[in-house]
Amino acid sequence: MRKSIVFSTLLAFGCYLTDAKTYNTKVVILGGGVSGISAALNLTANGIDDIIMVEARDALGGRAQDVPFADVNLELGCNWVQGLGSNPINQLALKYKLRTAVTDGDDVVFYDENGKINATERYNELNNYYEIMSEDAVKRVKKDQVDLSGKVGLDIAGWYAKDAIDEAIEYYVWDWEMGESPELSSTLFTVVNDQWTYGNKVFGPDSDGDNFVVDPRGFKYIFQQEAKQVFKANDKRLLLNTTVTKIDYNDKGVTVHTKNGDTIHAEFAITTFSIGVLQHKDIEWSPKLPAWKLEGIYGFHMATYTKIFMNFPTQFWDDNQFTVWADPDTRGYYNSWQNLNAKGFLPDNSTSNIFFVTATQDLSYRVESMTDEEVKDEIMAVLRRMYGNDIPEPTDFMFPRWHSNPLFRGSYSNWPIGEMDEHHVNMKASLKNRVFFAGEAMSAEYYGFLQGAWFSGAQTGLQVAQCVKGKCPKSEYYPEITNAKLHASVVRNTLLKK
Numbered sequence: 001m002r003k004s005i006v007f008s009t010l011l012a013f014g015c016y017l018t019d020a021k022t023y024n025t026k027v028v029i030l031g032g033g034v035s036g037i038s039a040a041l042n043l044t045a046n047g048i049d050d051i052i053m054v055e056a057r058d059a060l061g062g063r064a065q066d067v068p069f070a071d072v073n074l075e076l077g078c079n080w081v082q083g084l085g086s087n088p089i090n091q092l093a094l095k096y097k098l099r100t101a102v103t104d105g106d107d108v109v110f111y112d113e114n115g116k117i118n119a120t121e122r123y124n125e126l127n128n129y130y131e132i133m134s135e136d137a138v139k140r141v142k143k144d145q146v147d148l149s150g151k152v153g154l155d156i157a158g159w160y161a162k163d164a165i166d167e168a169i170e171y172y173v174w175d176w177e178m179g180e181s182p183e184l185s186s187t188l189f190t191v192v193n194d195q196w197t198y199g200n201k202v203f204g205p206d207s208d209g210d211n212f213v214v215d216p217r218g219f220k221y222i223f224q225q226e227a228k229q230v231f232k233a234n235d236k237r238l239l240l241n242t243t244v245t246k247i248d249y250n251d252k253g254v255t256v257h258t259k260n261g262d263t264i265h266a267e268f269a270i271t272t273f274s275i276g277v278l279q280h281k282d283i284e285w286s287p288k289l290p291a292w293k294l295e296g297i298y299g300f301h302m303a304t305y306t307k308i309f310m311n312f313p314t315q316f317w318d319d320n321q322f323t324v325w326a327d328p329d330t331r332g333y334y335n336s337w338q339n340l341n342a343k344g345f346l347p348d349n350s351t352s353n354i355f356f357v358t359a360t361q362d363l364s365y366r367v368e369s370m371t372d373e374e375v376k377d378e379i380m381a382v383l384r385r386m387y388g389n390d391i392p393e394p395t396d397f398m399f400p401r402w403h404s405n406p407l408f409r410g411s412y413s414n415w416p417i418g419e420m421d422e423h424h425v426n427m428k429a430s431l432k433n434r435v436f437f438a439g440e441a442m443s444a445e446y447y448g449f450l451q452g453a454w455f456s457g458a459q460t461g462l463q464v465a466q467c468v469k470g471k472c473p474k475s476e477y478y479p480e481i482t483n484a485k486l487h488a489s490v491v492r493n494t495l496l497k498k
């Protein structure tokens with residue numbers, strides 16, 4: 001990295017001098033989340049250390065973030081090691097002895113407006129129908145049939161949510177995992193995503209499981225420790241508190257502009273910004289992104305998954321790990337509750353009583369637009385319907401606003417119905433073999449998961465290392481994506497007659 005300091009004048013609310021810096025480097029990595037760290041490790045392992053990493057926050061880890069709450073530390077973002085066995089995230093958790101608790105989604109009780117209900121049989125039925133949907137998906141792929149929404153996939157398999165209890169079960173099994181409803185999600189890619197992480201072919205026979213991270217060092221610890229293999233203390237190649245505003249690119253290289261006036265000239269850039277950030281136009285591109293690229297980026301979905309934490313003076317809920325509320329009027333309304341008082345979750349010396357609920361999709365957008373007090377009142381009204389009027393008020397209350405956060409614009413990606421393989425290829429295809437795209441969403445197999453971020457960063461790091469060495473692999477993208485057969489369709493008949 002070669003750095004020259006240029007003094008320039010910045011006009012903002014008056015006139016003052018600031019030292020805008022100019023950097024020159026071979027590879028600039030944009031974003032210091034799991035994907036950026038993985039890219040940096042792989043570039044370094046391949047002999048490329050003329051790199052700069054730019055991160056807007058004051059710490060590495062991205063969506064791996066924790067905060068103190070009551071007398072413990074809670075994860076605002078990623079919380080589970082999802083998929084065990086040889087999953088690299090599981091391997092890192094083992095390497096750094098991350099404290100985790102085994103999650104059992106079947107340890108669940110159900111409530112509706114009449115109190116506790118027995119819905120276990122119906123819950124098991126849905127799990128069986130989900131298996132049938134997965135088997136059907138394989139058959140469809142073999143016959144080259146088109147994708148279906150999750151709603152249709154489940155329906156064909158035999159499941160239809162006929163009442164509020166069914167809807168609550170469906171939300172818990174589907175939305176609480178995918179972050180979006182079956183109507184919006186792809187059946188085929190949901191099954192693909194499941195199989196790569198939990199099927200035993202990739203991560204081995206022990207892969208099917210989820211471990212909930214309860215380590216006081218935070219989930220971020222394992223990633224920050226890995227990053228230390230690349231960036232030593234006060235490493236000048238790591239620019240924290242530096243927000244990217246604009247990216248200029250051409251077939252010779254890339255120039256990155258930052259909010260504080262710095263400029264970074266690089267031969268290659270790897271952006272790891274979330275698909276939400278790319279969709280939200282938080283970054284200006286020059287030249288503008290081509291249509292094929294936009295088609296890829298906007299076709300994908302950034303889901304929002306909001307954990308709303310409450311600490312109470314006493315525990316008034318069941319000892320089970322999970323509780324599901326079947327709201328009589330609105331599907332998914334404060335549906336999925338998690339009991340951190342369950343054995344193994346809180347440290348032994350904790351006196352907290354933590355019960356938290358997860359919102360997704362429209363409810364997440366809604367709560368983000370409300371004050372904490374308004375959300376708390378709404379949630380307490382639900383809890384009183386479940387447990388009666390005598391329950392205490394929470395002493396602590398907190399939730400993150402992922403959707404409106406300009407550095408994330410959501411929680412994790414979900415493959416929507418209508419997004420084809422080719423769209424995904426375009427979403428991650430490089431621009432002029434100079435700007436490369438990594439991040440969880442860019443993994444067709446593991447999108448949404450930490451392992452998606454890890455693998456995508458690694459692959460892109462290796463690809464760019466080859467480019468630096470003058471052996472850039474050919475960039476693949478689809479300039480035009482065509483429909484499946486439209487022979488008899490009304491679209492063809494109508495539009496071609498015009």
Ligand SMILES: Cc1cc2nc3c(=O)[nH]c(=O)nc-3n(C[C@H](O)[C@H](O)[C@H](O)COP(=O)(O)OP(=O)(O)OC[C@H]3O[C@@H](n4cnc5c(N)ncnc54)[C@H](O)[C@@H]3O)c2cc1C
Pocket residue numbers: 030031032033034035036054055056057061062063064076077078079080081082242243244245272273274277282283305306307402406407408410411412438439440441448449450451452453
């Ligand atoms: C609520 C929630 C729950 C989740 N649960 C799980 C889970 O249990 N298990 C699991 O496997 N995964 C989970 N995930 C997903 C997982 O956290 C992500 O897949 C992963 O962290 C994404 O890493 P990344 O490097 O691709 O992106 P990011 O972590 O988003 O990294 C991108 C980085 O770019 C930075 N950035 C953005 N804009 C700018 C800018 N303009 N200038 C400079 N820097 C910028 C950001 O600050 C960020 O650090 C969850 C995520 C959330 C939010």
